[in-house]
Amino acid sequence: MKVLKRIGVALLSLLVPGLGQAVAGAVRRGFYVFLGTSILSGLSIFVAAQRARFPEEVYGTSARIFFILLLSSFFLLVALRLIYLALIRRVAQDEILYRVGEGLFLVAVVVVFTLAGPQLIERVAPPQAERLLYMTLLLVMAVVLAGLWLWNVQDAWRVAEGREVSWNGFIALVLLGTLVLGTRVVGIDLPKAIREYRETERILGDILWPWRAAFDYKATELRATAKVQAPCPPGSTPPPVNQPKEGEPWVVVTPTCGELSVRDEKGKLTYGTLLTIRGGGFVPGKKVKIKWENPIGNEFTPRGVGPTEIEVGPDGTFTTQLYIPDVVIPSFAKGPQIHKLHVVQPGALEFTGKLSREMKLALQAMLESIMIGLMATFAGMVFAVPMSFLAARNLMFNLRTSPQGLVGGVFGLVLGGYVGWQVAARVGSMLGGIEKAPVSVATLGFLLVGGGAVLGFRLLGRALDRLSQRLPTWARAAIRYGGFALIGAGLGWPLGLGYAHGLLAIAWGEEQAAAVATQMAQIGAGLGALAWLYLAYRWGEEGPVYIGQWIYTVTRLILNVVRSIEPLIWGLVGVIWVGLGPFAGFIALTIHTIAALGKLYSEAIESIHPGPIEAIQSTGANRLQTIMFAVLPQVLPHFTAFSLYRWDINVRMSTVIGLVGGGGIGFLLIQWIRQVQYEHAGLAVWLIAITVSTLDFISASVRKRLV
Amino acid sequence: MLRVEHLTKVYENGTVALKDVSFTVEDGEFLVIIGLSGSGKSTLLRCINRIIEPTEGRILWNDIDITALNEAELRRVRREIGFVFQEFNLVERLPVLLNVLAGRLGYVNPWWSLFYYFPKEEQERALVALETVGLREKAYNRASDLSGGQKQRVGIARALVQEPKMLLADEPVASLDPVLAHSIMGYLERLNQERGVTILCSLHYLDLVQRYATRVIGLRDGRIVYEGTREDIRRMTDEEFKQIYGEEAQRLGA
Numbered sequence: 001m002k003v004l005k006r007i008g009v010a011l012l013s014l015l016v017p018g019l020g021q022a023v024a025g026a027v028r029r030g031f032y033v034f035l036g037t038s039i040l041s042g043l044s045i046f047v048a049a050q051r052a053r054f055p056e057e058v059y060g061t062s063a064r065i066f067f068i069l070l071l072s073s074f075f076l077l078v079a080l081r082l083i084y085l086a087l088i089r090r091v092a093q094d095e096i097l098y099r100v101g102e103g104l105f106l107v108a109v110v111v112v113f114t115l116a117g118p119q120l121i122e123r124v125a126p127p128q129a130e131r132l133l134y135m136t137l138l139l140v141m142a143v144v145l146a147g148l149w150l151w152n153v154q155d156a157w158r159v160a161e162g163r164e165v166s167w168n169g170f171i172a173l174v175l176l177g178t179l180v181l182g183t184r185v186v187g188i189d190l191p192k193a194i195r196e197y198r199e200t201e202r203i204l205g206d207i208l209w210p211w212r213a214a215f216d217y218k219a220t221e222l223r224a225t226a227k228v229q230a231p232c233p234p235g236s237t238p239p240p241v242n243q244p245k246e247g248e249p250w251v252v253v254t255p256t257c258g259e260l261s262v263r264d265e266k267g268k269l270t271y272g273t274l275l276t277i278r279g280g281g282f283v284p285g286k287k288v289k290i291k292w293e294n295p296i297g298n299e300f301t302p303r304g305v306g307p308t309e310i311e312v313g314p315d316g317t318f319t320t321q322l323y324i325p326d327v328v329i330p331s332f333a334k335g336p337q338i339h340k341l342h343v344v345q346p347g348a349l350e351f352t353g354k355l356s357r358e359m360k361l362a363l364q365a366m367l368e369s370i371m372i373g374l375m376a377t378f379a380g381m382v383f384a385v386p387m388s389f390l391a392a393r394n395l396m397f398n399l400r401t402s403p404q405g406l407v408g409g410v411f412g413l414v415l416g417g418y419v420g421w422q423v424a425a426r427v428g429s430m431l432g433g434i435e436k437a438p439v440s441v442a443t444l445g446f447l448l449v450g451g452g453a454v455l456g457f458r459l460l461g462r463a464l465d466r467l468s469q470r471l472p473t474w475a476r477a478a479i480r481y482g483g484f485a486l487i488g489a490g491l492g493w494p495l496g497l498g499y500a501h502g503l504l505a506i507a508w509g510e511e512q513a514a515a516v517a518t519q520m521a522q523i524g525a526g527l528g529a530l531a532w533l534y535l536a537y538r539w540g541e542e543g544p545v546y547i548g549q550w551i552y553t554v555t556r557l558i559l560n561v562v563r564s565i566e567p568l569i570w571g572l573v574g575v576i577w578v579g580l581g582p583f584a585g586f587i588a589l590t591i592h593t594i595a596a597l598g599k600l601y602s603e604a605i606e607s608i609h610p611g612p613i614e615a616i617q618s619t620g621a622n623r624l625q626t627i628m629f630a631v632l633p634q635v636l637p638h639f640t641a642f643s644l645y646r647w648d649i650n651v652r653m654s655t656v657i658g659l660v661g662g663g664g665i666g667f668l669l670i671q672w673i674r675q676v677q678y679e680h681a682g683l684a685v686w687l688i689a690i691t692v693s694t695l696d697f698i699s700a701s702v703r704k705r706l707v
Numbered sequence: 708m709l710r711v712e713h714l715t716k717v718y719e720n721g722t723v724a725l726k727d728v729s730f731t732v733e734d735g736e737f738l739v740i741i742g743l744s745g746s747g748k749s750t751l752l753r754c755i756n757r758i759i760e761p762t763e764g765r766i767l768w769n770d771i772d773i774t775a776l777n778e779a780e781l782r783r784v785r786r787e788i789g790f791v792f793q794e795f796n797l798v799e800r801l802p803v804l805l806n807v808l809a810g811r812l813g814y815v816n817p818w819w820s821l822f823y824y825f826p827k828e829e830q831e832r833a834l835v836a837l838e839t840v841g842l843r844e845k846a847y848n849r850a851s852d853l854s855g856g857q858k859q860r861v862g863i864a865r866a867l868v869q870e871p872k873m874l875l876a877d878e879p880v881a882s883l884d885p886v887l888a889h890s891i892m893g894y895l896e897r898l899n900q901e902r903g904v905t906i907l908c909s910l911h912y913l914d915l916v917q918r919y920a921t922r923v924i925g926l927r928d929g930r931i932v933y934e935g936t937r938e939d940i941r942r943m944t945d946e947e948f949k950q951i952y953g954e955e956a957q958r959l960g961a
Binding site for chain 2 (some may be wrong): 163250371398465466611612614615616617618619621622624625628629630633636637668
């Protein structure tokens, strides 16, 4: 009987993986087996169906085959070992035999691949290679899936036997399959990376050691000059011929006057007088350049009239010949003009010890980045601290009020928000309107509306809560039902509008949806009011309404949504809002910091000892006093540590924000990369690395002391 | 006078910590609550000043129903009821003096206190309380620097400055060694005898109960299973003892 059952269970698992295990009583195990097997099978089919994934890019293919085979055999080895351990663990003498087999297999793999690998890479032509790669993938996946299937049957058998079972083989096979699929999907190609590294080398070199660009250098050069007159002055003497001088560069040009070359409209050159140029006193073995200076002082390299770069002989002298170049002479310049011929030999660059312009820029931008990070952290903290208290489970979950108090609170919220809005609007118009000072008005409005709302919520909520205790029952009921109906309608109205303009607009089109928007809003308001009337009925006079849990949930939701939007995206928002520059980066980082710190802070609050809170509450302290005495001293070190950590992150982030125009060093970095100035980009990268690691070190050591 | 009527506490996870507990404490009594861990002693004490909200029942303190008070009224009642904890519950990062001054939070101007500012006479009062427990020279140390016994004395000083009419003590000596235990219990006894403060104290050791209690109630599984005077405790039989502490319990030392 028992054997029959085992066979039946194994057969079931053969049909549907995991079914046998489930039938044999291990339902959860069966479910996981089914899930793992079907996901891996589905993934294999999906990847196999994309066979034309890299149709063009076939050069690395044969190498990829090599790589995948190597990887698979390694993991196959691990899988075999784990399966072995799961199966025959108890047979002790087999262990040695297995080890030997394992070792031989490993040696075989290494030998085969070192011998066959390069052959394979050389012999297989690209299209064939692509096919071979594909077939290998199929083969490996078929082996893995077959193995998984067999493992599952055997597992079902063992479960039915009631023996000890393990996950090892399953995990190893699934991991192997996933990794093999992964190399194909990602297109991992180690050989290609090695083959094509050379082209990166120069750029990488610039970036890794950019310090030459950090300083200014003075170019020293040797220079000698001779005067040439063109045309030769009739009746008067041309400039004297230079004499060679000891100890300094000299040049002698003969004759010292002559005709200019002439270039006609087609660009054809008619040569002028041929000059013989002798020079000396230059550094031997290096080249000198010949430059021409026209009568109004412009220097240029003459073209098409003879060699302009001449090797200096071992004694420091040289001789060459050059036609007088074509020089455009202004029409007002009449008669013979004095030109100059320069012989220039560039010397070594001289280190001046002064920082280069780029280095100064980079330092300035780095400072900007640090400051952006610092300011964003501070601004974030200011908002995050109060939010974190609202998002702390242990502080909020016991906060409750009566339904009447809720009514007062919600009306206070609306009223406070409205008053805040009005004040902000007045102040805004005094500052020159929202167009002139958008951020200051918006921030002020945000603060005033938020503050007003919170204050209104608190004050009116409490007032109504207390007042209603002195009112007759019917008055309390009136407040409750009336207030709840209004709240419900107020919540339902925008929901109805949103339904019309959001969902209906998709289904029906904008215009038709807009036509029914008002009705929808009314229906929404009606439904909301009904729902809230029901709540008013159900909660009765006492409630309690767990208002704290609501606030907690909403705050957490906001924090999580804001936090899950990357700072880079907030950076784009910031750039659109206030334009390019550090201010945009500051806004982006502040928003993200509020959310991130709010969460970290609130978790620090949640992890404090509840004892001191009990103790302080027992003395008759109010809520704020309890926070100042029992909560704050406990969380302050954590807050400080988290803030420092965040500063560290923010400085790092501000470099990224700079990439989208948020100011700081990232802005500079992306500009230099776009201008292919890798050495300067390297400076920026180095400065970032130095700053970040310094900050990391500081914040880590301070944190260690605090917590 | 404190009257507890039909007090029941059911925690949100469904645990019934107290079930229909009723008793009366006259002014000036030293009532000791005994019982195993988990029998509801801590919950009972915490329900009395409503650090834990009772589920049902009333608590009448000088004919004021504590369970019906709103927040502000509750705070005024709480400041007259001191509380001493097993784990001392000091704010470890604050100086000892501020820990003691925290006992005055229910009396002082709440806005000033938010900046840790207390008037001169309040500071004087706190120093006197520290003097009483023999820790005046530690006033400016951080609370975390103190030993266990010293911390509990600070805890008592914090309750002292509340000028309490009643003191709730939740196993005040369970974390301390026997010698320290007697010294701490001595402070409570003096408070009881010299200032006439009503004391409700939960205890573990029977010898301490016999030494200090004027009356005893025993809790088991959230119900009162024993009630007796100091004399009753001295005459307590093993059967009664086992009724409170369970069958496997042994009398220690007594």
